[in-house]
Every structure is written in C-alpha cells, then in structure tokens.
Amino acid sequence: MDDMTATRPLRADAARNRDKLLAAASDLFAERGLDVPMEEIARRAEVSIGTLYNHFPTRGALQDEIIPRRLAEMDAIIDAALAVDDPWQGFVDFVVATIALKAQDHCINEAFGRRFELSETVRAACDRAFAPTDRIIQRAKDSGQLRGDFARTDVIMIGMALTQLLNQTMDLAPQLWRRCLALYLDGLRAEAAHPIDVPPLAIERLEEVLSERAAKRG
Amino acid sequence: MDDMTATRPLRADAARNRDKLLAAASDLFAERGLDVPMEEIARRAEVSIGTLYNHFPTRGALQDEIIPRRLAEMDAIIDAALAVDDPWQGFVDFVVATIALKAQDHCINEAFGRRFELSETVRAACDRAFAPTDRIIQRAKDSGQLRGDFARTDVIMIGMALTQLLNQTMDLAPQLWRRCLALYLDGLRAEAAHPIDVPPLAIERLEEVLSERAAKRG
C-alpha cells in the first residue's frame, strides 16, 4: 500500500499477468530447476515472451521474487528444532527437515547449492535462513551427543553432498536421501567419533570455494 | 598390428593428429568436464574442427576412448583393498581410493555419475570396474566391523553424494571430501549403527532411477 518506491499501481490485467507469471515460474522452477527456458515460463503463464520480460527484465528478478518466499519456511524449521527438548533430536530434526525442504522441489535445492552464482538477494536469503543454525549445533554439542569436532561448515558440507543425491533420486526414489542421511547421522554421534585429520572448511573460505566452480561452469 | 577390423594404418600425420586430439580431450575433460565444447578440444590440439570430427565422429567416440582407460585404475584399487588383512581397513581403503580417483579429475567423477546417459561402452566400463565391490563389502560385514544393514547400492549412494561435493570443492579445497567421507565412515561401523527405516535402493532400479534425471536434463 504505502510502498516506498511509489510506483503507481499496476493496471488490473497487468497485475493478473504478473501473478500468472510468478505462479508459472514457481511451478517450473520446482519441476525442472532454475534454468528452465524463459519461453516455457511465458507459455505456461499463457502470456507472450515480451510480457514476461516486461514484468521481469531478467531471470534473476524472477528468482528474487520466488526463492526468498520459499526459503522463509526455514524459520519454522529452526524454531521447531530449538523447541525440542532433546538437543540431539533437535539437531536431527533440523537436518532432516532442511533436506526434506530441499527434496520438495528442485528450486530450493538449487538455490542453496548455487547461492553464490545467483543474486545478492538470494544469497542473503540463504544466509538469513541459516544464521540460527549455530545455536542448534552448539546445543547438541554441549549436551555431549553431537561429536565435538563437528563444525558449522560441516552442515553445509552435508547439505552439498545430499544435493546431488536429491538431484538424481528425488523424482524416482523420493525417500532414498533419508537412508543416506541416516547413515551419515550415525557418524555424527559423539560415541561414534574417530579422530579426523582434515580440518573443517573455514567459514571465510566458503564463498571463495563455492563460487569458483560456478565461474568455471559459466 | 593384426587388428581384426583391418583398417589400413593411419598416415603418419593423421596418427599424430589423433594422438594430439586424444591428449587435448583428455586434459580438457579432466579440467572442465565432459561437456567442454568440441571447438576447444580442436583448438587445444592445434587442429581444425573438421579434423576432430574426421577422427571422432561424435563426442561419445572420444569419451569411449578416454574414459575406460582411466577407469582401469579401479582394478589396482580393488586388488589392493582385498590384499589388506583387516577387512574394515580394506573397505575404507577401497572407498577412499575410489573417491580419490574421482577427485583427480572432473572426467572420472562425471563418468561415474552420468554413466547411464553416456555410451554403452562407458557404462560397461563402470560396471566392470565396480563388479568386485561386493566382495570387499561382504568381507567387512562378515568380520563384524561394517554394519549389517549396509547394502551394495549404498556404496553407489555415497559415491553420488560425494560427487557433488567434489564438483564444488575439488579445485579450491581439494582435501575437504576426505573430511566429509571420514564423518560418513564413522557411521558405517557396526558399533555406530542405529536402525534405519528406509530400505536400500534395489540394484535393479539403479539404472531407472539414475537415467530419469538425465532424461529430464536433456
């Protein structure tokens, strides 16, 4: 209503088209990933390609609108995890729910994995969604249930690993990632821990490491 | 010499070009993956694009020549693993060496992950390389060290998971996968095992599951 950017309201038909475009893009991103051709989005929205570009001048503009909305679901996941009495169970719930969210559609999965090649907006949304992770980890470590050498970036590492599994299996074996994760979680318990001689990835190197590969692909 | 297909020997300059092309493709596949543009291969070989197609009519022909040669290294890995006295250590060595092989270059990593979208030759080479895996797993299970509910396809699942991590980190954090794998392996010990309610992927479904995603991408 009192939008600061004070652009006059859209004409009725334009607003309708905008909604149709967002819905179409949202569906297609979920089904086929973030690189789905723009033409297909326009077609599914029953609108011409020109209209698509009129409303969203770049693919990024579309992503910026859609991804943060979905990512907001992380808030509930984190709250729920912190509300669980048993810190280990809270940690497990958090990891499982996070991956389950990614397993729901390709869009969220890719958004996490490629956040450094996408827009600043997407990247910020991912950061915000994950900021409270530390507390969950720390709580589980303090209780002596999560292994002491587990680091913040290890959660990200696990997420990356599961991403590929999801990509390849979420359509035809939609539960398989749960098995993979269950095996993994058994290795994260304090009593299962054996010393590891490779240090965790420093959080400061995260962006550097994750964007290089992106650069190579583009 | 007495090649059954009895094509007369290549002219000297043609043989030289063929070698240059194989070397260039091998390097570029390793550096940038199996989808590197054909033009770049020709350029690196200092040969025209026409000559490339003259020697290798498709990208697949090039892959068929290069990938199986690399995959042959798996034989030594498996022999070494079976030669280790401690069955658990043999299993660990096998998994680590396999991933290490994939970590050496993008080509091998992708070849494993995409064997069902590549040629029959590549696919057969992968199958052959992995056939003896069962013995390593069985030996470790029989000794009571590897958890009893571990399945053949779980090795493949772990490989898939690590693939993505490798893709994103092998260039700038080339040791990180070892940490991820170490955490994982701790969950595979018999004494770490907690019941899992998702069954392993049936080996018969492997191809179906892995090729669907490929179909969607193409």
Next chain:
DNA sequence: CCATAAGTTGAGGAGGCCCTCGACTTCGTA
C-alpha cells in the same frame, strides 16, 4: 464513448554450440 497512457505481442537479431561438406593440401609410393 473517446483519447491516451499502459500494456502486450511475436518476429527477429545476437551468440553459442553442433556438425557437414566441398575445396584444398600433404603424404607416400613408384
């Protein structure tokens, strides 16, 4: 009901990659 600002349209240029093919060059033998 009309004028006009707002919005829509789709053909087509740009760029990337694939692969072909007819003209040209080089090898290797006699």
Next chain:
DNA sequence: TACGAAGTCGAGGGCCTCCTCAACTTATGG
C-alpha cells in the same frame, strides 16, 4: 618428381536460447 589417395580445413547451415523493439491492443478516467 609426380600423381592419386588420404587427410585437413573452416565457412556456414541448423538449432536453441536469450532478449529487444516497433507496431498493435486494451484498460480506465474524464
């Protein structure tokens, strides 16, 4: 050395996707 077979070359046609823009259509307020 000379000739035919073998091999090389690279411009260009095909396909795909991105994105633009000038001509057209429609909503809306007076």
